[in-house]
Amino acid sequence: MIRIAMTLLVGLMLLPQAALSTPVRIKDLVEFDGVRGNDLVGYGLVVGLNGTGDGLRNAPFTEEIMVNILERLGVNVTGEQFRPQNVAAVIVTATLPPFARQGSQIDITVSAIGDADSLLGGTLVMTPLTAADGEIYAVAQGSVIAGGASVEGDGATIVQGVPTAGTVPSGARIEREVDFELADLTTVRLALRNPDFTTAARIEQVINADFGRSVAAMLDAGTVLLDIDATRAPSAAHALMRVENLRVEPERRARVVVDQRSGTIVMGEDVRISTVAVAQGNLTLRIEERPIAVQPNPFAEGETVIVPRTEVGLAEEETTGLAEVREGTSLSDVVAALNALGVSPREMIDILNAIQAAGALHAEFIVR
Template structure:
C-alpha cells in the first residue's frame, strides 16, 4: 500500500557530525541587550479613515494638547475631524545606540480608526521603563494592509490599522552602560545544555588561556575578562564570538495536529515495540422521500425521512514490529511500515511515548 503521509523531518537536535557553530549564534552576552520604548501620539493626513471622536475622546484630548503647544487656542471649540487617529508608537533601542542613531518604529491605532494608510505621525516622544525620553519619532507611515468599502460591502486585506516607519525615530538619550569597565561577563546559552556549555568553556580556554572561561551551569559560562589580558572587554568578545563549537540538543518530536505535521530530531530513538492500528468508519446517509396524496383527494404532500446507517471496520496494518534502531532513517522506515494517515501516525507516536518506548521529548501543538 502506498504511504500517504505528510511527514516533515527536520533536525531539531544536531547530528553527530554537525558543522561547528559560532559562539555568537549560540549565546547572548550578559548586558548586551536592547531596551523597549513606547509612546503615544497623533497620526494626521488620513483620508477620512481616522478615529470617530465620539467613540475615541482621548484623540480629541491629544489633538487639543498638541494644538495648544503650537500656540493654537481651541478651548471651547467643537471640531470633528475625520483625518486624525490616536496611536501607540513602539520601538526597541538597540545596544550601544548613540545619540542621533535612527531606529525603526511600529505605529498601531488606539481607537476605531479604519486605516492608517497615507498618514503622517506627528513628533512623538518615546519613553523607556524608567519614564525617561530616549527617542523621538516622526514620519510617514507604511501601512501593512488595505481597506475599501462601499454602501453594502467592505473588503479588508492585511492589517491597515498598524504600520511601520523605517528609521522613523532618532535617539536623543543614550543608555548609561560602562562596558569598557567590566571585569567579568556571563554568556547565556540560548538553549541550555551542559555538553554545549562545557565545549564553549574548553574552546575559549584553549584560545585565550586557561582560567578565562568557567561553566557555571547548563545555561551560563562566565568569562574573566582580566585574565584574557586584552586591551578592552570589546577585544575579548571579538575573539570569543567567532570561535566555533559543535552544540548538542535534546532529542525532540514535535507534532502539529491541525496540519498533520510531524518533526523529529536526529537523536530520536525508539525501543523495540509492536504496534497494531485500525479503526471503524460510521456512515449515516439521509434520503428523504416525498409522498404525494391520491388524485382528487384532500390529503397533503409530506416528506418521509429515510435514513441508512452502516459501520465499516478498516483492516488496519496488523501487528507491525518496530525494531530498536540507532539512526533516524531506520526509525522512520519502521514507522512508515505501518502505512497509516498522518493523524493516525500522531496517535501512534502518542501511544509509543505513553508505553515508554519513545526516547525523546514529545511536544504536541
C-alpha cells in the same frame, strides 16, 4: 590508483557525519551579559487617513490626544465639536539596540488601539518613546507602511493582511543613551540560549585552548564566566571579538516539535523510539442536508413550506490491526518506521503523542 580510490571512499563515508557535526560560532549560541536591547513604548496619533480612522464616539481617547496635540501647536479647540475620520490612536513600540548612540535611528512598529479600519497612507505625529524606567529615550515620527489592504463595497468587504498595524523604517531618533560602559567590566558572563552542560563545557574548553590559559569557567548549564583581565586583551571589546568567533559543536536535546494548526512535525537527529505496536482507527461522520420544498396545489390557497431532510451516516474505516513500529537507532530509521504506518501528518501527531505517553518515544515532546 587503488590507494586513491580507497581514500575517496573513506572521505565519502565520513562526509555525512561531518555535515551533521558542523561547529557553530559562539556568538550564535550565547548572549553576552549586559549586551542587550531595551524595549520602548509610546502612545501617539496617526493622521492623514482616508476616512479609515477611529470613530471618536467609540474611542474618546483619540479625541483627547488630538486636542492635546493641537493645543501644544497653539490651536485652541476647547469646547469645539469636531468628528474627523482621518485620525487614529496608536501604540508605538521599538527596541533600543545595545550601544545605540544619540542621533542614530531605529525602526518602529505602529498598531491601532481604537476601531480604525486601516492605517494605510497615514503619518505618525511626533511621539516620545519611554523605557521601563519612565525616561524618554527616542522620538518617533514618519509615514506608516501598513502590512495589509482593505477593500469595502456596499455589500461586501475584503481584508488581506493586517492593515491596522504597520512599520516606520528608521522612524525613531535616539535622544538618550543607556548608561553602560563595557570597558569597565572585568568579567563577562556568557549566557547560553539553550542551556546544556555539555555545550557549556565545550565552550569553556575552546576558549581556554584558544588563549592558552584558563580564562573561562563554566558556572552552570547556562553560564560561562569569562575573565577579561586574564585574556590580556587591550579591552573587553577585543576579548569578546576574539571569543565570539570561536567555533563549538553544540549538544542538542532530542526533541519532537508539533504544530497542530498546520500539521507540521519536526524531529531532531537524536530522536529514538522503542519497539511498539500501533493501531489507528478512523471514524467518519457524514451529514448531508437535502431540504424539500412543498408547494400547494395549483390555484389553491396556501404557502410554500420547506421540509427539512437530513441524511446522517456513521462509518468506521477498516484497519489492518496492530502495526509494529520497530526500534529506531537513527532518525532515518524512526522516520521510515512511522511512514510505514501510512497515515496523514495530523494522524501522525496523535500517534506520536500516544507513543510518548506509552514511554516509547525517547525525546522531549513539544506541542505548539
